[in-house]
Amino acid sequence: MSDSSFLPDDLKDEQSTERYSALKNYISEDIRRLALILIIAGFIGLGIHHFLLCITLGLILFFALQFRSLYIVNQWISQHSQEPPPDLSGVWGALLFNVYRAQRRERMMQAEMVGLIDRAQSSLMALEEAVVLIDEQHCIEWWNPAAERLLSLKFGDHKRQVLTIIRHPDFIQYFNHVNDFPDGIVVESSFHDGRYTQIKLTRFGYESRLLVAYDVTRIHKLEQMRKDFVDNVSHELRTPLTVLSGYLETLSENEEMPQRWKRAFDQMQQQTRRMNALVNDLLLLSRLENESLQAKNxxxxxxxxxxxxxxxxxxxxxxxxxxxxxxxxxxxxxxxxxxxxxxxxxxxxxxxxxxxxxxxxxxxxxxxxxxxxxxxxxxxxxxxxxxxxxxxxxxxxxxxxxxxxxxxxxxxxxxxxxxxxxxxxxxxxxxxxxxxxxxxxxxxxxxxxxxxxxxxxxxxxx
CATH class of the missing domain: 3.30.565.10 (Histidine kinase-like ATPase, C-terminal domain)
Known part of the structure; x- marks a missing residue:
């Protein structure tokens, strides 16, 4: 029997690995064993004058050893594949070693993937943004703690249809026509009064989706404050600008005005017109923003x-x-x-x-x-x-x-x-x-x- 011991944790050094995984070495070993058995059987047969019988018995012995090795291999694969393989010589030893090495590589890759998945899941769990996995049947598969705070998901929502939980009409429209909303949507929370949530859906696989949501209440309030400020200031500026414009126009038409004053009044009129144009544009933008949901048909x-x-x-x-x-x-x-x-x-x-x-x-x-x-x-x-x-x-x-x-x-x-x-x-x-x-x-x-x-x-x- 050859010196082919297998280690459960380390695969020896590279030289040993190459030696044991070379199939031709194992085949030559089996051939040498068969030749040795036949030579011994031949000498015995010549001695007892039953040469062919002894050669046949030698072949039977060799195949019996092969079948025994096959039985051991089968037992190890079916029942003890996680353990180090038995020490066999010949082709069966090579087979066991290569199977065991492939299994170890696969286990190492699985361990790396599990570690990667664990790290990814841990990072998702730590996010302040809500992350929800939705399967091809539009049912919720997994969510992180932030989703429980933002979207009020709870344990019983697992495998429920997402549209039965988030029922906002804008979200339903978005969910059914994702490509029409490349930047996602902002909806008022149905679970927390006065809160606003930005929702973005990403498709992957066949029909699975990743939902990411985060609280934009502060941004929404700041944007509303900006709109109100621009609208109010524009309206407040309009009246004094109208008064100024009127007086400037009246004074400019006075023929008795000295020439050195006329140029100054012309410049004031020009700047007043410019400010009027600016105010009008700001009011127009404000109106467009406030009427964005009105039908334009x-x-x-x-x-x-x-x-x-x-x-x-x-x-x-x-x-x-x-x-x-x-x-x-x-x-x-x-x-x-x-x-x-x-x-x-x-x-x-x-x-x-x-x-x-x-x-x-x-x-x-x-x-x-x-x-x-x-x-x-x-x-x-x-x-x-x-x-x-x-x-x-x-x-x-x-x-x-x-x-x-x-x-x-x-x-x-x-x-x-x-x-x-x-x-x-x-x-x-x-x-x-x-x-x-x-x-x-x-x-x-x-x-x-x-x-x-x-x-x-x-x-x-x-």
Whole structure:
């Protein structure tokens, strides 16, 4: 029998492992054993004149030893596979060693995975954010302690449908249309009065979901305070600005005013108009935020609106001398609020006119793009550095503060545009190159479009 001992905890050194796992060594060992048995049986057979009988008995002995080893291997695999394997020689020894080594590797990997899972679970348990695992049948599988505080989950909720526990209509809508809410939703807690919770769902596997929720009550209150402050201050400023504007206009028209005073009054009027524009934009933003949940389902005649915008642009363009073009290439109308969309489109047009040097070209268009429709304003202005594009729609963000002061910009125009488009399920695309001009595109999805019946009938008859 070969010297092939197996260690339960350590697999000896690399050299020993290679020696024991080399199958050819074990096969040669079995061959040597068979040869030894046959030689001994042959000598005995020659001595007693029964050579073939002794050779046959030798073969039977060899196979009996092999069957015994097979029996031992089977017993170890079926009943004692967690223990060190028995010490066998030959092919069966190699088989036992390799099976045992594979089992040890698998156990080590399992131990590592269990440790990793334990660490992950411990970290999830320590989180202040609620974490809930939801299976493919929309039943709750697991949650951390924070979920008990935020979502009032309890022991009996295991394997219950999540929609029978969190019944807020906004959450049900979100759960059934996750892709429509990329940033999740904020809902008022049904379990704690005056508390607000941000909920984000992530799909994985076939239909399983990971729910993460955290308390945003403080952020919500601060945001509401900001809205109230802006709204109240804007309203409070409006009255004194109106009074100032009126008196300044009256005094400026006085022909007896000294020339050195007239310039000062003109500057005061200019700054008053600028503050009025700022207040009006702030009030508009406030109104848009407060009316965000109101239905916007008017059918807007885009041909009429585009012509109205074009006429207004021509009036505004008088002192700039640009060439204005109007392209109507879509027969679709829009579904939404005509006042809000007219304000957003007007902002894009006036920006293009203001920030394009004299004698430029402004093209206003309404076009189809696959299933979408696009309102675009293209100019031949000075363009915008690409580094500024991601922040253009932030409130009060200015690419060039000096240029904005010269043109009377408030820094809120694109913020208003973005807000209006978001409430109409649209988005803003900006393309710009310095010294080559800019293109602003308001893109609307298919469900916000309406084709007039006359146009449908016309297409059908064709």
């Amino acid at each position: 008017q059918i807007i005649d885009m041909a009429e609106l585009m012509n109205q915008l074009f006429d207004d642009a021509q009036g505004y363009n008088t002192e700039y001398g640009h060439t204005l073009n109007l392209n109507l290439e879509s027969h679709n109308d829009l579904i939404g609020s005509d006042m809000e969309l007219a304000s957003a489109f007007g902002n894009l047009i006036t920006n293009a006119i203001k920030y394009t040097p004299s004698q430029g070209t402004i093209t206003i268009a309404w076009q189809d793009r696959g299933d979408e429709a696009v309102f675009s304003v293209q100019d031949t202005g000075i363009g915008i550095n690409p580094t500024h594009l991601p922040r253009l729609t932030e409130r009060f963000y200015r690419v060039d503060s000096g240029r904005s002061r010269e043109t009377g910009g408030t820094g809120l125009g694109l913020a208003i545009v973005k807000h209006v488009l978001a409430q109409h399920d649209g988005h803003l695309e900006i393309e710009s190159k310095e010294q080559l001009g800019s293109t602003f595109k308001a893109v609307f999805p298919k469900h916000r479009l309406h084709r007039p019946e006359s146009e449908e009938n016309f297409v059908d008859t064709e």
